[in-house]
Amino acid sequence: xxxxxxxxxxxxxxxxxxxxxxxxxxxxxxxxxxxxxxxxxxxxxxxxxxxxxxxxxxxxxxxxxxxxxxxxxxxxxxxxxxxxxxxxxxxxxxxxxxxxxxxxxxxxxxxxxxxxxxxxxxxxxxxxxxxxxxxxxxxxxxxxxxxxxxxxxxxxxxxxxxxxxxxxxxxxxxxxxxxxxx
Numbered sequence: 001x002x003x004x005x006x007x008x009x010x011x012x013x014x015x016x017x018x019x020x021x022x023x024x025x026x027x028x029x030x031x032x033x034x035x036x037x038x039x040x041x042x043x044x045x046x047x048x049x050x051x052x053x054x055x056x057x058x059x060x061x062x063x064x065x066x067x068x069x070x071x072x073x074x075x076x077x078x079x080x081x082x083x084x085x086x087x088x089x090x091x092x093x094x095x096x097x098x099x100x101x102x103x104x105x106x107x108x109x110x111x112x113x114x115x116x117x118x119x120x121x122x123x124x125x126x127x128x129x130x131x132x133x134x135x136x137x138x139x140x141x142x143x144x145x146x147x148x149x150x151x152x153x154x155x156x157x158x159x160x161x162x163x164x165x166x167x168x169x170x171x172x173x174x175x176x177x178x179x180x181x182x
Contacts, residue, residue, distance in 0.1 A: 029141050030170040033129045036102035038075065040133045041126075042067045045149040047180040048160055051172065053145050055091075058083050061181040065149070067095075077107065095124070102126075128166050137163045139172060146172045153182035 047063035050056065056063070059081035066078045075095035082088055091109050098104040105124040128137035135155065139146040148155070148163045168174045 028171075030125060030127055030139060030143065030172075032099075032101075032103035032125050032127055034101060034103070036126055036129065037133075038097070038102050039069055041102075041129075041136075042069050042075070043151065045136065045151065046153045046155075046182055048148040048150055048155045048182075049146075049164065049177045049179050050148075051139075051144065051146040051176055052178055056081065058089065059180075060084050062088070063180045063182075075105075098123075127170060128163060135159055135163060137166055139167065139170070143170075143172050146174075146177075 043066075045065045045067065047065070050063075060083060062080070062082040064080060066080075068076050070076060077093040077095060078090055079093065080088055080090035093107045093109045096106045096108075098106055103126045105126070107122050107124045123140045123142075125139055125141055126136060127139055129135070134151045136149045137146070138149060146167055148160060148167075150159075164174050164177065
């Protein structure tokens, strides 16, 4: 059974997330990758680890994101995961580039009619990305949220640890990472 997040829940969750992300940005921001080829970034990404966030509290396995580029060059994302009862939940979002190199993005999970509300956008910075676009480290500039993503459901441990070490060097508290089950 596929269940959609209620719009009110998504709006409230991401409104809180966006407000938090904006209020506590450190003076020395994390370093992003030099350039992101947005069309190459499209496709399926599987979550390997994450820093806990309320929005994903009900997720117990199969956490992934589907990125697609529309004809109008708008990035759309569908995040999904499996809940404890076995049902799948998902949420749709729209992405906007913040910088010219494509490594600083803003995400909104609000419905299109109210997607213009600025507080409902959350930062999504690409901190590390391999040359083949197979593994990515993504976080928020306030270092509260972080994800290691890969194109395959299982990422080898050495690569995962290397990306976690990069996050640690960037000032993220990796002691709180939650491992995803795929």
